[in-house]
Amino acid sequence: MSNAFPPQWVSQVNQSLEVWGAWHSGEIEALEDVHQGMGKGLFSGGVMGALRRFWWGTPATPGQTSGKLHVPLAGDIAEKSANLLFGSLPRIRSEHQADTDRIEQYLEDGLGNVLREGAEHSAALGGVYLRVAWDTSISDRPWLTVVKPDLAVPEFSYGRLTGVTFWRVVLDDGKTVLRHLERHSPGLITHELWSGDQDFLGSPVPLTNHQETALLEPEIHTGIDQLTVVYVPNIRPNRLWSNTPEAAYFGRSDFAGVEPLFDALDEAWSSLMRDIRLGKARLLVDNTMLDNLGPGAGALFDTDQELFVRVDMAGAVENGQLPIKEIQPDIRVEKHLSAIEALTKQIINSCGYSPQTFGLSGEVAVTATEVEARTEASRSTRDNKISYWSPSIAEIIQAMLAIDRVHLGAPGLEALRPKVAFPEAVTxxxxxxxxxxxxxxxxxxxxxxxxxxxxxxxxxxxxxxxxxxxxxxxxxxxxxxxxxxxxxx
Structure with a gap:
């Protein structure tokens, strides 16, 4: 690993991950920062210019509130993807009964929740890492943790993950940046602490230099001949990085290529709300109708007043006007809602799902066959994702069983590769x-x-x-x- 950190190709990949992460989070501040160049400083040149051409890339007029609203459809899509996969947990069985019994205990410990969490991140960011963790002071069984891809430097060989380095910043005081690097390779996990700055890794320092790494062992021999990490791609191929050798095997986000439609949907929704805001009834009142509050105090018009005193209307009559004029702008509700509905359906279709899955079809399916027909796109996408999740779950569960046997002394385990069967999407x-x-x-x-x-x-x-x-x-x-x-x- 070069001293520039993250490596250049990782920084390029993280540009897209930051955009997708902003859409997934639904935070207005994150969307503004990433499109207006105030994010993590990853963007430059043409990428930044393209983002600024988005509606979210246009800063608010000085002196005015932004008025921009966000429709959290991206987050809904990622959540729906996870629910389609793990709304009902897959059956994980081993040929060895003791292994199956132990897997049931993993499920009781919340394994299904971790898988669902990972699936949501995977849908948004194109993939996710599942990592085996164990600590006898916490539990007598190992468990899985989720690591997002923007915190990893993977190593692939012919499409297979052969190693990965996870990193996190444990200290950033504006000058010095302390990074904890956790590298996984077959049979070995290493922990290192590096002192550098925003752009460079710097030099290694003792793990005891920071409280978050002080208790970690520099080397942990796992005692098994496989990785304790798997990478689960969302869907392949990834068209963005197909020509980048290091990232060619990354998965593709559900949001890839759909960002302009997300942007247009937010613009349309904000435009509707702007129409509603500006469409409030207003009165233009002649000065003669105002109550003078005294020198320097201005004047007001009481809209609740029931009795008005006769005033001189000669000036208004001469100009053909009345002293009070009501203004009620049109609110283009139907046109806006039509555009919003069309954008929403197109986004859902482009992400690989059926509008029926999100309750957008006007017809109600009666039988399971009709449901299956009208959700064909969602079912196809689910099946595609299962083809990546199923072997990944089998691999990481086998690693959990092996760690359980070697480090936690679980009796009777063979640590065989289990079979994973997902239930049907439609009953x-x-x-x-x-x-x-x-x-x-x-x-x-x-x-x-x-x-x-x-x-x-x-x-x-x-x-x-x-x-x-x-x-x-x-x-x-x-x-x-x-x-x-x-x-x-």
């Missing part, structure tokens, strides 16, 4: 499924094994075989001939 219509199975069985078109597989699509081979054995056993018992009673002879 099947059991009545329709059973009728289909009955018809196929009557036509002798499928075996009993296949019938069970259709009825229970989330079961693995062993579970199907076990159920088939039970059915055969029950049927044999029913068909067994009755033994005659000796008294009947």
């Amino acid at each position: 099947p219509d059991m009545e329709k499924t059973s009728q289909t199975v009955m018809n196929l069985r009557a036509a002798q078109a499928i075996s009993r094994y296949q019938a069970i597989a259709i009825a229970h699509p989330d079961w693995d081979d062993q579970e199907i075989i076990t159920e088939l054995a039970r059915i055969n056993q029950e049927q044999d018992a029913q068909e067994a001939p009755a033994i005659p009673n000796s008294s009947d002879s």
Whole structure:
């Protein structure tokens, strides 16, 4: 690693991550900072010029309040993505029963919550790291933590993660920057503390130089031959960095390429609210209708006054005007809402989801088949993401089991790679499924094994075989001939 930190290619990647992170957070200050060049100082040249051309890149007129509002659709999309994946937890089973029992304990400890959290960050930032942690003073079991990609320097080899360095700033006093570097490689975790500045890593210093790193061991030998970290890409390929070798295997954010539409949606919503604000009824009142409050105190018009004293209206009549004129501007509600709805649907479609998933369809689906048809895009995106999450979960759970066995002394573990099965996105219509199975069985078109597989699509081979054995056993018992009673002879 060069002394410039983060490395140049990481800084380039983090430019996009900062933009996506701002949209994900929904914080107006973050959106203004990142588009107006007041963020982390990562932007320059054409990138900064492009951001400033956004509506959020236009600063407010001096002396006026901003009046900019944000529709948190980006955050909703990332949250919906996580819920589609982990609204119902996947089944994680091992061929070794002790491993399966231990995995159940991990789930009881909140493993599912960590996976859902990671999935939301992954949808927004294009990927996420899952890291195994353990500390006997905290728990007798290991657990997973989520690390966002803007705090990591990964090492890939032919698309496989071979090592990663996580970093965090533990001290920044404006001059000196202390960074904690945590590097993971197969069989080894190292901790280092570096003293530098905003742009350079500087030189290593003892871990005891800061309280947050003082208790860390410089080297931890994991005792296993695999990483204790996995990188879960959101969706590949990442079109932005396909020509950057170090970042070519990063995932693609749901927001990639959709940022201008997010910007336009906020502009349209703010325009509607501006119309409402400016559309308040107002009265233009002639000076003769005002109550003089005295020298230097100005004048006022009491809108609640019921009785007005006759005044000289000659001046107003000569000009063809009345001394009081009401102004009620039109509020273009329908036009604004139409534009907002069109932008919202386009954003959802561009992010890979169906408007029905967000409740934007005017029709109500009655059956599970109709729901599945109208949410095809969301289901396809979910299936695509599952293809990355499933092997990643299996890999990191295997690492957890291995750490559990080596460092925490969990008895009976084999640390085998488990199987991960995600449930169906749409609950099947059991009545329709059973009728289909009955018809196929009557036509002798499928075996009993296949019938069970259709009825229970989330079961693995062993579970199907076990159920088939039970059915055969029950049927044999029913068909067994009755033994005659000796008294009947």
